[in-house]
Amino acid sequence: MIGNRRYKMKMQENYLERIPVINNNIIWYVKDNLVVVEIENEGIFNRVFQKFFGKPKTTYIHIDEIGSFVWLLVDGNKNLITIGRLVEEKFDEKSKPLYERLSLYFETLLNGGLIRWGGTKF
Numbered sequence: 001m002i003g004n005r006r007y008k009m010k011m012q013e014n015y016l017e018r019i020p021v022i023n024n025n026i027i028w029y030v031k032d033n034l035v036v037v038e039i040e041n042e043g044i045f046n047r048v049f050q051k052f053f054g055k056p057k058t059t060y061i062h063i064d065e066i067g068s069f070v071w072l073l074v075d076g077n078k079n080l081i082t083i084g085r086l087v088e089e090k091f092d093e094k095s096k097p098l099y100e101r102l103s104l105y106f107e108t109l110l111n112g113g114l115i116r117w118g119g120t121k122f
Helices: 002-016 044-053 065-073 082-096 099-111
Strands: 020-021 029-033 033-042 058-062 115-117
Touching: 002 082, 029 065, 033 065, 065 082, 065 099, 082 099, 099 115
Parallel strands: none
Antiparallel strands: 020 115, 029 033, 033 058
């Protein structure tokens, strides 16, 4: 049981040492101090939905205050530990549970193709 706990701690440490990098192929901007990401709805299925169901050609993702702060910290140099410390410094209790939220946030960005981990390709 103790070995399992150590393994989990080691995995968490390694994960937090990862460096996120924003995908250069996406369009994003800051509006009213919040990040907005533009996603082009491409592909055959999206064209069908656009034509028959009125799905927009572009989806706009409006990121909340903490997410926008984190997004702007992603520079290809800072790891999750450093980003977490800066988030905690600015948002304190509002950011808790900090690293669980950061992990989920970055996994969501990764799965959406908005970021990659440093040392990997899109």
